Amino acid sequence: MTYGSYLGLEKILEAQHPLSEPEHHDEMLFIIQHQTTELWLKLALHELDSARRLLAEDQLRAALKRVARIKHIQEVMTQQWSVLATLTPSEYLQFRGSLASASGFQSVQYRAVEFALGNKNARMLAVFDSEPENHRMLEAELHRPSLYDEFLRHLARHGWEVPEDILTRDVTTAHVHDDRLVDLFETVYRDEQAHWSVYEACEELVDLEDNFQFWRFRHLRTVTRTIGRKTGTGGSSGVDFLKRALDLTFFPELYTVRTRLG
Numbered sequence: 486m487t488y489g490s491y492l493g494l495e496k497i498l499e500a501q502h503p504l505s506e507p508e509h510h511d512e513m514l515f516i517i518q519h520q521t522t523e524l525w526l527k528l529a530l531h532e533l534d535s536a537r538r539l540l541a542e543d544q545l546r547a548a549l550k551r552v553a554r555i556k557h558i559q560e561v562m563t564q565q566w567s568v569l570a571t572l573t574p575s576e577y578l579q580f581r582g583s584l585a586s587a588s589g590f591q592s593v594q595y596r597a598v599e600f601a602l603g604n605k606n607a608r609m610l611a612v613f614d615s616e617p618e619n620h621r622m623l624e625a626e627l628h629r630p631s632l633y634d635e636f637l638r639h640l641a642r643h644g645w646e647v648p649e650d651i652l653t654r655d656v657t658t659a660h661v662h663d664d665r666l667v668d669l670f671e672t673v674y675r676d677e678q679a680h681w682s683v684y685e686a687c688e689e690l691v692d693l694e695d696n697f698q699f700w701r702f703r704h705l706r707t708v709t710r711t712i713g714r715k716t717g718t719g720g721s722s723g724v725d726f727l728k729r730a731l732d733l734t735f736f737p738e739l740y741t742v743r744t745r746l747g
């Protein structure tokens with residue numbers, strides 16, 4: 486056993502293949518930025534997997550430990566945008582053509598994280614029609630309860646009145662805001678001392694969503710400074726499309742309850 490063999494470095498460090506001809510100096514940055522993000526996404530999925538399993542076993546404290554780690558991963562992923570932000574528009578344009586129609590749309594791990602957090606959309610599966618293994622992985626994720634689903638089921642098993650239709654909802658679709666859950670969280674937030682562990686868990690989920698939005702925002706700003714308002718290689722409107730994603734929310738009731746308090 487050696488350092489390199491244990492870590493599979495031969496594979497990892499052989500996996501950077503710039504396509505530009507002659508090779509553009511900055512394409513290496515572009516590739517490694519994506520690869521490191523994908524590695525962090527892999528770990529985030531691993532932790533999300535475990536967090537949901539632990540919730541299903543009613544091990545809330547252990548599940549929150551997983552969430553704490555995911556929050557740190559998200560912080561690194563967000564910070565890391567500053568490396569790519571050193572890529573100027575003219576530098577990027579010199580090799581953007583080599584990327585053809587490839588795009589972040591095709592990141593199966595990113596989509597799986599979105600699904601695990603509850604932003605389900607079966608139509609996104611079609612992107613992976615020509616990649617059977619990725620398609621299978623994402624379809625399995627589509628059918629799995631999200632982190633929020635598992636949290637609400639955990640609450641129901643602990644005496645909270647989570648409506649039955651929410652507990653048995655079709656988990657292949659995105660959760661829709663429900664005032665009855667706001668009532669439940671209002672009870673928690675109005676007496677946090679009495680409901681401390683649930684209160685703490687709710688705040689952890691809000692941190693998770695905040696961090697996700699920070700990543701989306703840095704992506705949007707980096708895209709804006711690099712390609713302005715050009716359309717994306719994946720066929721979207723580009724910046725306008727990415728802006729709309731900032732309106733998405735995984736745990737809507739945890740935000741509505743804030744308006745109610747006071």
Ligand code: HEM
Pocket residue numbers: 518519522523569572577588589590591592595704707708711712716717718719720721722723724726727730
């Ligand atoms: C100069 C760098 C980048 C530019 C100009 C850029 C641009 C874009 C654009 C325009 C889109 C919309 C889809 C499209 O039409 O292509 C997109 C989506 C996406 N990009 Fe990037 N991107 C950059 C870097 C990155 C990096 C480093 C990652 C990290 C993995 C990433 C991940 C994604 C993901 C996951 C999506 C899908 C988002 C969603 O569906 O909500 N991008 N990007």
Ligand SMILES: N[C@@H](CC(=O)c1ccccc1NC=O)C(=O)O
Pocket residue numbers: 519581584587588589590712716717718719
């Ligand atoms: N959508 C980007 C291209 C791009 O960023 C990209 C291309 C290939 C592999 C990953 C990418 N990253 C994220 O979208 C663009 O329109 O320039």
